[in-house]
Amino acid sequence: MKRHLIGFPVVTLIAAMAASVPQLHAHGFHAGMDASRQASASDRFIVTYRQGSSEAHDQGAALQNVSAAVSRSGLDKAVFKDLGLGIRRLYASYVRKLAAGGDLIGVSHSLDDVQARKLMRAIAADPAVLHVERDVRLHALGGSRLAAEVSPRGMSSHHVFPMARWNYGDPRGGANVEKAWELADGKDVVVAVLDTGITRHPGLDLSLADAGYDFTRDPLTSGRDEYGRAAGGWDPGDWSNTPEYEDCFDEPGGEASTWQGTRAAGIVAGLAGGPTGNLGIAYRAKVLPVRVAGHCGAGYLSDITDAIVWAAGGRVRGVPDNKHPAQVITLGVGDRFEDGCTETFSLKSAIAEARLRGAVVIAPAGDFGGDVDLAVPASCPGVIAVAANGIRGGRAGNSSFGSGVALAAPGGGEAADGSAKDLIWSLSNEGATVPADPGYGGSSGTALAAAHVAGAAALVIGAVKQAGLPALDAEQVGKLLVDTARAFPVAPDRPIGAGILDAYAAVMKALGSAAPAESVIPLERGVLHSEPSIAQGQSLLYAIAVPAGARHLHLRTLGGKGDATLYLKSGLAPAVDGANADATSDHAGNNEAIAISRPQPGTWYLRVRAKQAASHLAVQGSYAL
Numbered sequence: 001m002k003r004h005l006i007g008f009p010v011v012t013l014i015a016a017m018a019a020s021v022p023q024l025h026a027h028g029f030h031a032g033m034d035a036s037r038q039a040s041a042s043d044r045f046i047v048t049y050r051q052g053s054s055e056a057h058d059q060g061a062a063l064q065n066v067s068a069a070v071s072r073s074g075l076d077k078a079v080f081k082d083l084g085l086g087i088r089r090l091y092a093s094y095v096r097k098l099a100a101g102g103d104l105i106g107v108s109h110s111l112d113d114v115q116a117r118k119l120m121r122a123i124a125a126d127p128a129v130l131h132v133e134r135d136v137r138l139h140a141l142g143g144s145r146l147a148a149e150v151s152p153r154g155m156s157s158h159h160v161f162p163m164a165r166w167n168y169g170d171p172r173g174g175a176n177v178e179k180a181w182e183l184a185d186g187k188d189v190v191v192a193v194l195d196t197g198i199t200r201h202p203g204l205d206l207s208l209a210d211a212g213y214d215f216t217r218d219p220l221t222s223g224r225d226e227y228g229r230a231a232g233g234w235d236p237g238d239w240s241n242t243p244e245y246e247d248c249f250d251e252p253g254g255e256a257s258t259w260q261g262t263r264a265a266g267i268v269a270g271l272a273g274g275p276t277g278n279l280g281i282a283y284r285a286k287v288l289p290v291r292v293a294g295h296c297g298a299g300y301l302s303d304i305t306d307a308i309v310w311a312a313g314g315r316v317r318g319v320p321d322n323k324h325p326a327q328v329i330t331l332g333v334g335d336r337f338e339d340g341c342t343e344t345f346s347l348k349s350a351i352a353e354a355r356l357r358g359a360v361v362i363a364p365a366g367d368f369g370g371d372v373d374l375a376v377p378a379s380c381p382g383v384i385a386v387a388a389n390g391i392r393g394g395r396a397g398n399s400s401f402g403s404g405v406a407l408a409a410p411g412g413g414e415a416a417d418g419s420a421k422d423l424i425w426s427l428s429n430e431g432a433t434v435p436a437d438p439g440y441g442g443s444s445g446t447a448l449a450a451a452h453v454a455g456a457a458a459l460v461i462g463a464v465k466q467a468g469l470p471a472l473d474a475e476q477v478g479k480l481l482v483d484t485a486r487a488f489p490v491a492p493d494r495p496i497g498a499g500i501l502d503a504y505a506a507v508m509k510a511l512g513s514a515a516p517a518e519s520v521i522p523l524e525r526g527v528l529h530s531e532p533s534i535a536q537g538q539s540l541l542y543a544i545a546v547p548a549g550a551r552h553l554h555l556r557t558l559g560g561k562g563d564a565t566l567y568l569k570s571g572l573a574p575a576v577d578g579a580n581a582d583a584t585s586d587h588a589g590n591n592e593a594i595a596i597s598r599p600q601p602g603t604w605y606l607r608v609r610a611k612q613a614a615s616h617l618a619v620q621g622s623y624a625l
Contacts, residue, residue, distance in 0.1 A: 042116040043109060044095070044135035045123070046302060046346045048102040053128035055103075062103045063094040065129070069122035070107070075115060083383045088448075096302075099309035099316045100349035104135060104302050121353035131345035135302045137221075138333040138376070140196055140238070141364050141447040142260045167410035167424055168281075168450065171499065172393040172489045175410055177281050180503035183511065183572065183580055184463035186282025190324050191268050191458050192311035192359075194263035194304070195332030195447070197235030197291035199429045200437040203270045203279055204262070205286060209233055211324055212289040215307040220244075221294040227474035229303075229319065233289025235261050239433040240296055248296035255488040256432040258297070261289060263443060264332055266427030267451040268458070279426060281455025281503065282462065288326055293333050304333060306351035307359070312354035327461050331353060331377055332447040334421050340373050341380035348380050357383045360457050360474045362386060364446030365496070366400035375400050384478045387496035388449040390414015392421045399446050401494035407479065407485045408492075409501040412444030424448045430498035446449040456481060460510045466579040467511055484509050511572060523555075523606070530618050531608075534564070537611035539571055544621040546599050548619040552624040553599040555606050557592045562614030566592045567607040570600050574607045581607075590617045599623065 047066060049056040049350040055065050060301030062118055070076045074089045090111075095104040116134065119597030123132045168177040190208070198209060212233020216222040223236055239245070239252030246253060248254065265287045292307045293299040337343045351361050365387040365609045366375035378385035383403055388396035388411020395401060396413035412424045423442030430439040457477055464472055472480070484506040485499030493563070523529060523544040546553055557564050567578035574581040585592035594606075608619060 009490060023445075033196070033449070040369060042111050042134045042136075044106050044300070044302070045105050045107070045120065046102040046133050046135050047096065047105055047129060048215060048345050048349070049128050053127050056101075057099065059094050059103065063092060063105065065126055066092045066105045066123055067479050069119060069126065072125070073118050073122040074574040075111070075119055086387060097317055098302055098346060099314055100346050100347070100353055101305045102131075102302075102305075102346045125192040133301075133344060133346065135300055136335075137285065137296075137298040138293075138304060138335045139245065139297075139614070140258065140260050140297045140332055141334050141367055141445055142258045142297065142332075142443070142611045149329055165425065166391045166421070167412075170256045170391060173389050173391045173410055173414070175456065175501040175558070176486070176504040177455075180281075180397035180456070180459055180507050180556055183504070184282075184459040184466070184509045186269065186280075186285030186455070186462045186467060187460040189285040189328065189458040190288050190326045191282065191285050191330065191331070192288040192290055192326035192329040192453050193261055193265050193268060193330055193398050193451070193454075194290045194292045194307055195264050196238050196258060196293050197233050197261045197293045198287070199235050199259060199262045199431075199435045200206065200287040201262060201427050201429070203427045203438070204265055205269065205271055208286050208288045208324055211322075212291070213307070213310065213322075214291040215303040215310075215319075216291055216294045216299055217303055218300070221296065221299060223295055233291055233321070235259060235289075235435065236293065237431065237434045238297060240292050245295055251313075252549055254296075257429070259429045259436075259441070260293075260332055260447065261291070261443065263424075263426040264451040265289060267424070267448060268330065268455045268507060270427055280451060282458035285455070285458040285462065285548060286324065288322075288324055291465050301344065301347060303348045304331075307354050308347075308350040312359040314353055314357060326359055328360045328454050328457045329362065330450050330452070331361070332450070334366050334375055334377060336363055336366065336368055336370065336374045337376045338369075338374065341376050344376055344380070345464060347377055351377065351380050351382050355474045358474060360384065360454075360461075360477045362450050362457065364388075365405050367445050367516055368400050369397045369398045370400055372400045372402040372404040379404055384453060384476070384481065386446060386453050386498075387411075388413060388444065388446045388448040389488075389496065389500055393500060393588065395492040395494055395496050396444060396446075398450075399449075399496065401492075403497050404481050405495065405497040407453070407497035407499060407501055408488075409449040411446050411449030411452075413444075421432070424472070453501055455483060456501055459503055460506050463507045464510050466577075467575040468577065470513070472510065479504050480509055520605070523619065526620070526622045528618045528620050530616065533613065533615040534608065534610040534617075536613045539576060539607050542604070542606040542608065542621065543603050544623075545603055546601055547625070550599055550600040550623040550625055551597070553596040553621075553622045554623065555594050555603060555604075555619075557590050557608055557617050557619050559618050560590050560614060562610055562617070563588060563592060563612040564590045564592060564614045564617060565609045565611055566594055567597070567609065568594045569605050571602055571605075573605045576607070576609070578607070578609070586611075590614055
């Protein structure tokens, strides 16, 4: 489906009556630089002034600067008599200060490409100007929805969903999620989903839905009668199949609401239970929904940059502070720019601010089937750009590619026949326009692949936190996800990163590589090991090698004084507080025991922790063959 960009007016009706254009290309000017061609009409510009200039902190000076550029360009002398509207002379107006530092300036009517470039050159000629760019609209990357929506009443164990849930466990194209749940669940991690917002669904934890925010402003995008933002991260629908949106798409009849934000949130942190089972990768994480795209599948760059900063905990003028800063931000919007992210200084600044605040920023590589260097925000510095792979582990047909892609993740769309088994199934809604009953749906796209990586990042961050290990910064999390990516089962036709996301390997490496050195006391089968004392709150770590064929594993402590607790885990040392333990024994005193039937062969780790100082207790491990 081919989407069109339409201009929305700041002052006059001219922009509203301007023709739509076939493809979005933004462009920006560094002072003294030429810019690439932009085919769309423009009536909003983002100007970033140099630090120390009066314009950087005085909106009156900023507006005067642009007004002077309008005069220098000669556009203020232009006379417009189109459509019988009479004389229209160009003038500038101040809109607002952006959270990332730029100033949003509007002009009184839309400019064509030649006029816009002329004005931008005039603005950039001032030494106080660092960068000027168009406030373009980025589109929601919804990919394709090839399967019909399914209501919960229509789901059953025989439905296609249970058979098609390849994205978690398939050894070729899956993300090895189910095994990762042995180690982590995303508890205490907030993931901001910047998309179309979310709908009510029993498969979602909605505790932060009202705490989210709707950053769309103009009525055409938001669907509200009045200009301005709104509290809450809810999705009221983004349909385009009614007359007021007929210019958004060239497909007859337009398009129903996508519910793309709900789909992404379901992948990140869907709840256990229901007909689909456990949908979310980090199912105990909290989703903070942030609406940045609405009708016509688009949202303004200025609104998206504000949303990124706000999601990470930064201040945005006129918006209440975010009381739940996100450790992970996944974006569901993007587009192609002729010079990629070099054209969008405001977006680069917003991403840099979010990373300074500790957020991991993840973006889809794009569903354009072209080089990711042209994709925004995927080509921006500091972003983890994610391509989409299908069930067989190959590149999804419409996924963007190139050296700028960090890794691939399940996104569906590889099967040439459009099989439902190659789709990504997630939460959705049955409403054609406004929200109706909750449902489920199959779709594909790189935004869904990015949501997989966001879920895995939440698992990593949560596991490290629960294990009491030093927190990883955004750079470390990104490197870890890339370094642990699984090799492609077949060489992709185009480069799509280091490999396929492996959630289990990422969590394992996070726990292993970050863990401080800790001595391990070996246990021999059936031999008592006596310890003189363990201080209150401290612990000792033991290990026993269990051979294949063992029928029972039994570990215990006995004797002495104090109060000990046992934490047992296979293949990995239990956390100090036992948060990730496979089994626990916690009774009054030192007489504790854990028994495991048919234990997995390998090394089992036992942590003995003193709730009260313990002395002269004995530790024993044994197994029956």
